[in-house]
Amino acid sequence: MSNQVNFTFNGKSISCQKGQSIAAALIASDNRELRATRFGNEPRSIFCGIGVCYDCVVVVNGVANQRSCLIEATDEMNVESTS
């Protein structure tokens, strides 16, 4: 069984270790800006890291507002900054 997971972030392919969160995988691959804010279009990244602050929310397989610090990356997952 492969220990590697492949998913896409805004169309780019990302590889990470099995068990890592989406946010961890993106930070490890130097994608610090996880999304831009609704009003100011300001870049945001991981902040509290434990699911409290909702700053790291992304769109996972079409479902909005998913906390990337909590959700494990899985194969063929489609992660986007905005829908």
Added chain:
Amino acid sequence: MIIVIGAGPAGLAAAEAASRNGSEVALIDSASRLGGQYWRHRESVQGYRSERAGVLFEKVLRAPSITYISEASVWSIERESELFRVNYLQGGNESSLTAEKLIIATGAYDRSLPFPGWDHPGSMTPGAAQALVKGQGVLPGKKVIVAGTGPFLLPVATGLAEAGAEIVGLYDANSPLRWSLSPRALFLNLSKFAELIYYARLLRKYGITPRFNRAVSSFENRKATISRINSDFSLKETGSESHEVDVVAVGWGFLPDVTLGGIVGCQQRVDSDGTTIFSVDADQRSSQKNVWIAGEATGIGGADLSLLEGEIAGLSASGQSIPAPLRSSRYRKQLFANALKKTYPIRDRWQSWPQGATTICRCEEVKLSEISESVSELGAEDSRTAKLFTRAGMGLCQGRICSRNVSEIVAGLTHCVVSNEERIASSNRPIATPISLGQLGDGKK
């Protein structure tokens, strides 16, 4: 049956203690592994006295009367006559569990204070940096500044260094000389000196020199400015320095998560440092019958105190007697927790750090100037009105990050103090975790 919510030190100790006489226990936790935030790990727990974690995990996993439910986020609790129905989300599905008794051990999260750039990528809480390193095996950045106040900065800075980060600076807004205010607490907790020596060795090993009475006053384009601060936390005009870094990990102690106990109606009070916590009796019983609360939600005190409170709650809830030495150990750790609050206070002039354009509410992108205008132009006289005018605290996090800060900013602008009623009201949320109507509709109920 007893439902224990939270599998950090307090919840684990509670579940283990309750299982000693064979009581049926369900241990519910949102993470995929035991240990909570404090004992976060991938393969095994690392850090000071981490062997305690392994022993407790083993006991909990082996106890035949404990059912461990992982990756389950409790979002509400209902009362059905003498029973509690605990509703949780697991893998996108809604389920529930009922029991006669509840032990709530939901822990705490980092408190954050706003400063220019605290919302930029690379600015995070020490807890986030710790979670990335310990839980994910990922460095948040190569060059890191760790700052804020309190002893939690030590494991974070040394943990990051151990994982390969360069610690560009470790800054505490308070000075350790303040420990001299609490000689009795130190004398009754001599074991804490061993912990201090443990971290002092690690700091020396990684060449980290902590510096005091300093705070991160801005973070723009990877440039962190460190300012010297006065005892009221106002910034000194001289002696600031700048460093090019990837990450500033800044934390100001912890805020307990009081949502679930609040939903059940457990009585809350305001601690000496302004934090909303639960009132409990000598057996960790809350004001509500058959609800016990243990750990940070009854007062921030760290893992040692949480373990003792959890054990007492577990013994009490399962009808076992509580040995006197447990109570006296808890008393000593409570003295130490009070000394921590005294040594690492957060002073009001942090309110002078954010500029008009600085974000205060991260979710709704409310800037300080908007909050000031709600007071000066729109006549808001309390934080509730200011929040209604600006939407501060009304985003996805339900005010967990900014609500206390907004209350304190508005009190500062209106020359008032934040009332205890307001502190309690702004600490509670109607639901514990957002749930979609679809998920509700698909549930078993």
